[in-house]
Amino acid sequence: MPLHHAVMALLADGPSHGYELKGRFEEAIGPQWGGLNIGHLYQVLDRLVRDGHVTRVHVAQSDRPDKNAYQLTGQGRQELREWATSPWVRTSGFRDELFLKLLGAARLGPEALAELVAAQRETYLADIGALTRLRRERGQEPLVALLIDAAVAHTKADLATVDSAEARLADVAHAAVMTGAECGSMDGMEPPGIPPGRRRFPPVEVRRQSRE
């Protein structure tokens, strides 16, 4: 995710340096985000300097290793304001690895689908449990509480999706078995030419719809 705007948001409170910014970020956004990688952060800071959103000032310290202080520029402040007040518009569709797994499992047959659904269900329940625990620990900060609630809502929606998936995809999964997705072998040899039999999409007719 584009971290650089969030870094600018933190810098709006006053200059800071890489190591401290990591602390500020994790303090502000809460534990459900997951740790912020420090190497990534410095790359982001480099880019912000390069683009003129932030200036770097070297600060010598006697009692500690030197550090680089980063400060928001006027241009950066303006950029931040624009970003923070404009909505997030989905640029690349609804992409979720779960979707791909459902596609794969459905094509593998009903047993594979059932296995995925059951396992995924457990995972989501565990996630919700962990989030609930987090919420108890860090629920005082309003932003953190809000974000945790949002994460829980997402997970519950996902749970409902997988719960309905097995029934709704039963036909697909059953059809997949018949068309040869399951007939193993044919590992190594099978020389060129593409065996023309058993292919569901002959020349496939790529339909370009008017989106994008």
Place this chain on the structure above:
Amino acid sequence: MPLHHAVMALLADGPSHGYELKGRFEEAIGPQWGGLNIGHLYQVLDRLVRDGHVTRVHVAQSDRPDKNAYQLTGQGRQELREWATSPWVRTSGFRDELFLKLLGAARLGPEALAELVAAQRETYLADIGALTRLRRERGQEPLVALLIDAAVAHTKADLATVDSAEARLADVAHAAVMTGAECGSMDGMEPPGIPPGRRRFPPVEVRRQSRE
């Protein structure tokens, strides 16, 4: 997102080549995913070949430009099965750009937050409308219908989040204004040293909690 497993899932139906795989993918996963970049796809195929999940066979054609056919190997088939039947476990926390925007807007003050919330609300409503339309057009395929429903559910959850955000973050936003996040100027000069006044996080005491 890790596309390569999905490509393997498509190849489970039989060998294919890059351009056709793009068509198969968009056919199978539906329009809500968004277009698949062809360049990306070839990168993925290269990696699959490198890792032994897929073999490439050059196919000469008289009536068209030559093409490369890709075929799943036994190892690839096994890898596919493992991936498709194991749940997706969130590795990197709940990361949503909306969360970062809320953080940024809240720090900018109540007006910025209100602006973001209103705009985001409109965006989500428009998304839901577009998805509903899609659902009418492509709702026959069970997988596509399921994925669109999942996308709608997610968006509705997001909608609820932003709707509650303004009230729940009012205190944070108000506090932000007082602490100087809004006092403009200080663009260019302001030489080194980091003005020690007006900083909410003096040495900041990075608390490392026991996660990860």
Place this chain on the structure above:
DNA sequence: GTACTCCTGCATTGTCGCAATGTAAGGGCG
């Protein structure tokens, strides 16, 4: 021949994580 589709590859940018480096403060110990 030129416009177009099919098909592929490369270059570039951004995201993300790990590992390595260097400085300095603090503690134990002969």
Place this chain on the structure above:
DNA sequence: CGCCCTTACATTGCGACAATGCAGGAGTAC
């Protein structure tokens, strides 16, 4: 005191993958 070890602080570099875009060959249709 001089030595070593650990911990905290602070930064940098490397490498993999994701994603987009552009260039271009090769054939077809006019």
